[in-house]
Amino acid sequence: MSNDTILKVEHLSMRFGGLMAINDFSFEARRGEITALIGPNGAGKTTVFNCITGFYRPTMGMITLRHKSGQEFLLERLPDFEIPKKAKVARTFQNIRLFSGLTVLENLLVAQHNALMKASGYTVLGLLGLPAYKKAANDAIEKARYWLDKADLTDRADDPAGDLPYGAQRRLEICRAMCTGPELLCLDEPAAGLNPKESLVLNSLLRNIRDEGTSLLLIEHDMSVVMQISDHIVVLEYGQKISDGSPDHVKNDPKVIAAYLGVEDEELDEVIHEVEAIAGGEA
Numbered sequence: 482m483s484n485d486t487i488l489k490v491e492h493l494s495m496r497f498g499g500l501m502a503i504n505d506f507s508f509e510a511r512r513g514e515i516t517a518l519i520g521p522n523g524a525g526k527t528t529v530f531n532c533i534t535g536f537y538r539p540t541m542g543m544i545t546l547r548h549k550s551g552q553e554f555l556l557e558r559l560p561d562f563e564i565p566k567k568a569k570v571a572r573t574f575q576n577i578r579l580f581s582g583l584t585v586l587e588n589l590l591v592a593q594h595n596a597l598m599k600a601s602g603y604t605v606l607g608l609l610g611l612p613a614y615k616k617a618a619n620d621a622i623e624k625a626r627y628w629l630d631k632a633d634l635t636d637r638a639d640d641p642a643g644d645l646p647y648g649a650q651r652r653l654e655i656c657r658a659m660c661t662g663p664e665l666l667c668l669d670e671p672a673a674g675l676n677p678k679e680s681l682v683l684n685s686l687l688r689n690i691r692d693e694g695t696s697l698l699l700i701e702h703d704m705s706v707v708m709q710i711s712d713h714i715v716v717l718e719y720g721q722k723i724s725d726g727s728p729d730h731v732k733n734d735p736k737v738i739a740a741y742l743g744v745e746d747e748e749l750d751e752v753i754h755e756v757e758a759i760a761g762g763e764a
């Protein structure tokens with residue numbers, strides 16, 4: 482696996498009883514890029530995500546994550562709690578999961594609990610007096626401030642998270658994931674429920690995260706977000722890959738157009754012909 486690749490999914494299959502939700506699916510996500518996983522409803526996007534982030538154990542297949550240092554992790558073999566901790570894969574969920582009664586800043590400090598406890602030496606004495614703990618606490622506040630600034634949330638740092646508008650809560654969730662220092666950030670429909678203005682702010686936050694060196698993998702239904710920010714798109718239909726490439730490649734791929742329009746196999750040739758004629762006319 483080359484150092485340009487952060488995530489390699491090979492021959493992934495996931496069976497739920499009699500249903501083969503994912504069938505021999507392979508793709509790679511490159512380091513420093515935003516990769517989007519798209520597909521019609523029920524295509525299997527969430528299932529793939531859940532396999533990568535340890536919520537499901539795949540029926541078959543290999544999922545390899547490679548750190549910048551070259552260290553590799555086989556995610557399908559790691560216990561789920563070690564995927565964020567050791568492999569440094571963070572995720573957000575479709576439904577917002579913040580501590581709504583804690584302040585915005587407190588939410589970001591809770592996310593850094595592991596680092597803080599380690600610095601305390603896991604003792605009360607450590608919490609009270611160890612210089613290492615004081616330094617870790619200051620670092621945690623610094624990191625929280627940094628991400629609040631990036632997400633345009635500094636003014637709301639002391640407000641309860643539950644009081645923020647929806648779009649700001651989504652950005653806070655992303656900041657919380659970033660405070661864990663991930664190499665790969667997985668986002669499950671980050672633009673769901675956002676208005677167009679909130680979507681634009683989100684796009685710029687995600688580009689910023691990528692430009693600072695974290696790779697992103699996202700599932701998203703909002704095609705305006707996907708096409709604007711993705712470097713690479715992988716398309717699933719009925720648990721199988723039907724397209725893989727740049728946004729331009731994917732949006733002109735007749736198989737993708739047919740999948741989204743719900744065209745039957747027999748009509749595919751006709752659709753391909755029409756799309757090629759349109760593309761030829763544009764050239």
Ligand SMILES: Nc1ncnc2c1ncn2[C@@H]1O[C@H](COP(=O)(O)OP(=O)(O)OP(=O)(O)O)[C@@H](O)[C@H]1O
Pocket residue numbers: 497500502520521522523524525526527528529
């Ligand atoms: N835990 C489960 N048990 C049984 N079937 C499941 C389970 N999770 C998903 N499925 C089935 O697997 C298939 C893929 O579902 P999945 O949620 O991964 O698709 P999706 O592409 O994320 O869909 P959507 O865009 O609607 O969220 C569907 O047929 C779904 O009903």
